[in-house]
Amino acid sequence: MTLSTELxxxxxxxxxxxxxxxxxxxGGREVHALDDVSLEVGEGEFxxxxxxxxxxxxxxxxxxxxxxxxxxxxxxxxxxxxxxxxRDRMVLFQEAALFPWxxxxxxxxxxxxxxxxxxxAERTEVAQFYLKLVGLEKFTKSYVxxxxxxxxxxVALARALAPNPRVLLMDEPFAALDALTRQQLYGDLxxxxxxxxxxxxxxxxxxxEAVCLGDRVALFSPHPGRIKEQFTITxxxxxxxxxxxxxxxxxxxxxxxxxxxxPSDEYAI
Amino acid sequence: xxHLLRALLFFVLALVAWEALFRAKIWSPVLVPSPVxxxxxxxxxxxxxxxxxxxxVTMRRLLLGYGFGIALGLPLGLLTAxxxxxxxxxxxxxxGLQTLPSVCWVPLALLWFGQSExxxxxxxxxxxxxxxxxxxxxxxxxxxxxxxxxxxxMGSSGLQLWFRVMLPASLPYIVSGMKQGWAFAWRxxxxxxxxxxxxxGFGLGNLLHYGRELNAMEQVIGxxxxxxxxxxxxxxxxxxxxxxxxxxxWGTAK
Ligand SMILES: Nc1ncnc2c1ncn2[C@@H]1O[C@H](COP(=O)(O)OP(=O)(O)OP(=O)(O)O)[C@@H](O)[C@H]1O
Ligand SMILES: [Mg+2]
Numbered sequence: 001m002t003l004s005t006e007l008x009x010x011x012x013x014x015x016x017x018x019x020x021x022x023x024x025x026x027g028g029r030e031v032h033a034l035d036d037v038s039l040e041v042g043e044g045e046f047x048x049x050x051x052x053x054x055x056x057x058x059x060x061x062x063x064x065x066x067x068x069x070x071x072x073x074x075x076x077x078x079x080x081x082x083x084x085x086x087r088d089r090m091v092l093f094q095e096a097a098l099f100p101w102x103x104x105x106x107x108x109x110x111x112x113x114x115x116x117x118x119x120x121a122e123r124t125e126v127a128q129f130y131l132k133l134v135g136l137e138k139f140t141k142s143y144v145x146x147x148x149x150x151x152x153x154x155v156a157l158a159r160a161l162a163p164n165p166r167v168l169l170m171d172e173p174f175a176a177l178d179a180l181t182r183q184q185l186y187g188d189l190x191x192x193x194x195x196x197x198x199x200x201x202x203x204x205x206x207x208x209e210a211v212c213l214g215d216r217v218a219l220f221s222p223h224p225g226r227i228k229e230q231f232t233i234t235x236x237x238x239x240x241x242x243x244x245x246x247x248x249x250x251x252x253x254x255x256x257x258x259x260x261x262x263p264s265d266e267y268a269i
Numbered sequence: 270x271x272h273l274l275r276a277l278l279f280f281v282l283a284l285v286a287w288e289a290l291f292r293a294k295i296w297s298p299v300l301v302p303s304p305v306x307x308x309x310x311x312x313x314x315x316x317x318x319x320x321x322x323x324x325x326v327t328m329r330r331l332l333l334g335y336g337f338g339i340a341l342g343l344p345l346g347l348l349t350a351x352x353x354x355x356x357x358x359x360x361x362x363x364x365g366l367q368t369l370p371s372v373c374w375v376p377l378a379l380l381w382f383g384q385s386e387x388x389x390x391x392x393x394x395x396x397x398x399x400x401x402x403x404x405x406x407x408x409x410x411x412x413x414x415x416x417x418x419x420x421x422x423m424g425s426s427g428l429q430l431w432f433r434v435m436l437p438a439s440l441p442y443i444v445s446g447m448k449q450g451w452a453f454a455w456r457x458x459x460x461x462x463x464x465x466x467x468x469x470g471f472g473l474g475n476l477l478h479y480g481r482e483l484n485a486m487e488q489v490i491g492x493x494x495x496x497x498x499x500x501x502x503x504x505x506x507x508x509x510x511x512x513x514x515x516x517x518x519w520g521t522a523k
Binding site: 065066067085086087089090091093095097099100101110111114115143144145159163 | 413415416418419420421422423424425429433434437438440517518519520
């Protein structure tokens with residue numbers, strides 16, 4: 001494998017979730033986290049999962065990541081069954097989960113070092129390429145505690161992109177950031193996604209965020225967790241979260257969400 | 270700077286008060302020696318070499334036993350964190366023995382190893398080992414699960430996961446454990462040296478003991494002073510900065 005082929009994005013893969021069910025038992029209580037959930041995500045599609053707290057969005061994402069296992073059902077990426085974590089599917093968590101004992105560059109290198117077929121110098125070059133992509137090329141030698149929340153998520157994004165996955169799984173990655181930083185990241189994420197096609201599954205509570213980013217928005221309903229409704233978003237890219245057309249979609253989806261929401265649940269429009 | 274001056278002033282005043290107490294002759298000078306005589310003793314012991322020899326003997330014993338205790342305790346701690354069965358057996362033993370003041374090992378050490386360096390070594394190891402096992406185990410259990418999850422998605426597993434993620438992630442707790450182990454080792458060695466005389470070397474504890482036998486109070490107080498200084502240096506220069514640094518960078522600061 002040469003560097004130029006390595007930096008070329010892998011073709012994004014199709015993701016197929018078929019009849020997934022998952023129950024948790026804790027302290028004699030049983031939670032039906034997912035009930036017969038099926039979802040087809042196309043190559044290079046950006047899908048957002050939205051739903052009230054506890055409806056199983058993270059559970060589904062973790063199952064796709066291979067970090068947890070379904071009780072029933074099947075999952076395939078690019079036609080191959082998912083049996084565990086894999087470099088073809090990288091995850092971005094709500095907490096950046098960067099390693100504080102490594103500097104920024106070494107954090108991005110962590111996954112690359114586990115990938116065979118590259119020399120040390122090539123790995124460093126790949127890591128620097130992705131750090132540049134997220135705009136942090138000047139911070140390669142910084143340590144995690146010296147970064148702001150937004151910078152941490154950028155590093156985490158670079159770290160997830162570096163092994164050149166075909167699927168990117170994101171679990172509320174921007175939830176802990178301030179509105180301004182978030183808006184910047186919406187723009188950057190859309191740019192990166194358009195340049196380096198990936199299949200993206202993005203979990204969020206924020207309906208506007210979902211409409212801004214997703215080709216499609218899947219609504220979940222809780223107890224048991226199911227996909228209730230899906231919306232295709234046809235707005236042109238690159239989308240501005242403050243645009244009026246976007247707000248129209250958001251209002252429609254929020255109304256659908258509120259159909260089964262308890263009064264205590266709140267949605268950002 | 271202001272803090273330093275204040276501390277300095279306090280110690281000068283304390284010394285003056287001490288000297289005044291000595292001059293007042295309320296107690297016999299055998300019980301309360303003057304600070305000047307303590308200083309003179311330390312100076313003479315430093316010049317004729319006894320102080321350095323004793324410090325060297327003590328430090329050698331300490332480092333040998335401590336180093337061994339750490340080297341053994343770290344892998345055992347990792348095993349207790351990794352395997353439930355080790356936790357239920359060795360972990361329980363460590364928990365129990367850690368509560369035992371390590372000077373309690375001295376009689377046993379004497380029976381097993383006689384009045385030998387091995388006995389000293391054993392006591393220091395017992396002082397270090399158990400707290401190191403517990404600190405390591407505790408450190409690993411405190412690692413945020415998200416680290417292991419993130420690492421696994423990037424293809425990390427097995428020993429790689431343990432040595433590249435779990436071990437470095439628990440480092441701040443491990444260093445806290447090393448600091449505690451040092452304190453235990455230091456205390457147990459002093460107790461052992463006061464309690465046991467070994468002909469192959471006189472440590473600081475031995476000097477303290479002989480000071481009492483000779484009724485040389487300035488020696489007793491002088492050596493106590495040296496012991497305090499070594500303890501402080503180890504804590505404030507060796508461990509605390511390192512510990513603070515790690516907790517800050519790891520974001521585990523209390
Ligand atoms: N490890 C676990 N043990 C027991 N129950 C669990 C576990 N993980 C999740 N659950 C339960 O499964 C359900 C779905 O959880 P999940 O984290 O997937 O929800 P979510 O949609 O991601 O919620 P949120 O939006 O708050 O993140 C919840 O009721 C939760 O309590
Ligand atoms: Mg969640």
